[in-house]
Amino acid sequence: MILGIDMGASSSKWALFSGDETTASGVYSPLSGHLYTPEARERMAGGLADIRAAVPALPSAVVAGITGLQSDYAPLIVxxxxxxxxxxxxxxxxxxxxHxxxxxxxxxxxGTLVYAGTGSxxxxxxxxxxVIRAGGHGFLIDDAGGAFWQGRQGLKAALREADEGQGESLLASRLFGAIGSRLWPxxxxxxxxxxRAALARLAPVVYTAAVEGDAHAQAIQRRAGEELARLGAAVLERSxxxxxxxCGGSFNPLVAAAFHAQFAGRGVTFVPTAAPLRGALALAPSG
Known part of the structure; x- marks a missing residue:
């Protein structure tokens, strides 16, 4: 039995595979490879212990994919x-x-994988x-198209409307409702x-407003797809x-449609999306 663990900025997921079948799975709080402090290392140890307690059977192999993995800390995680x-x-x-x-x-x-979760x-x-890559520079620099970016773009638009004394748009109403207040404090x-997790949680709210017809929210979805397509095109060219x-939760139907539109007539083949944890089946040590 192979256990796959996908540690991410928004959540950590695990799945236990028997052959090609998933026998159990679960979701845990965020974990990352940023183990610079004793507190972070303790959090990693505690998180792994909690996942072990949730896994119903002892695996024969474990594959862990870790966001922000630093090579210096890989031996500690092993x-x-x-x-x-x-x-x-x-x-x-x-x-x-x-990976x-x-x-x-x-x-x-x-081929080339374009991933849009919290980042991109x-x-x-x-x-x-x-590895040939584009993007992944973090939310302080870019990560355009990802959930943090979508949430930030939406909230920025809503707050600018408020600053300018405009009437509250559907997008603003949905965002303030999700936050639970219209008050700046x-x-x-x-x-x-x-x-960043707080802003990433607003991305589905922006999507909902777009589906309900808010023009600014729709523009954010289109631009997200275009930004992600730019990353994909850059790596396709180089590779x-x-x-x-x-792959990733930020590829909602509107973002995905805008992404696909950028490759119309360019001879690109799209491979069906798979759950990242299934990568454990390919990467698990043999024997």
Missing amino acids: ELLARTFELPQTALHVTDDL LAYAAHFPAGG MAYHRTAAGE DIRAYVYGEG RGRELAL
Whole structure:
């Protein structure tokens, strides 16, 4: 039995596979490879222990894809996994979350994966293991098209309307309703108290407003698709590929449609989306 763990900025997910079938799965709080402090390392150890307690059977191998993985801390994570799941290190594989998602869609040397979760990135892995990527620079720099970006664009538009004394748009009404207040001190506490995850949670609200006909929300969805397509096109060009796969919760139907429109008539083949955790089946150590 193979256990896959996908540690992300918004949540951590796990699935236990028997052969090709998922026998159990679960969701845990966010975990990352940013283990710079003793507190962060304790949080990682505690998180793995909680996941172990939730997994109904001891796996024979564990594959962990970790957002923000730093190579300096990979040995520590391997050690924690070995201790937690009572496995030899030869039964463990630690990699970054994009490699896990890529392996769910392509073999090394395959196509290009465009991932849009809290952030955004396009990713290709050559047969020799070289990574060709675009984006993934973090929310302070870019991450255009991802959930944080969508939520931020929506809230920025709503607050500008309020600053200018305009009537409250449908988008603003939906966002303020999700936050629970129209008052700036409350909005400030929501955003700056919880960080990027708080804004990422607003992305589905922007999508709902777009479906309900708000023009500004629709424009945000279109631009998100265009920004993600730009990443995909950049990596396709550099890898000389023709296959694309889309993955991540920020690819709602409107964003995906805008993304596909950018590749119309360009001879690109789209590979069906797969759950990133299925990459564990391809990456699990054999024997």
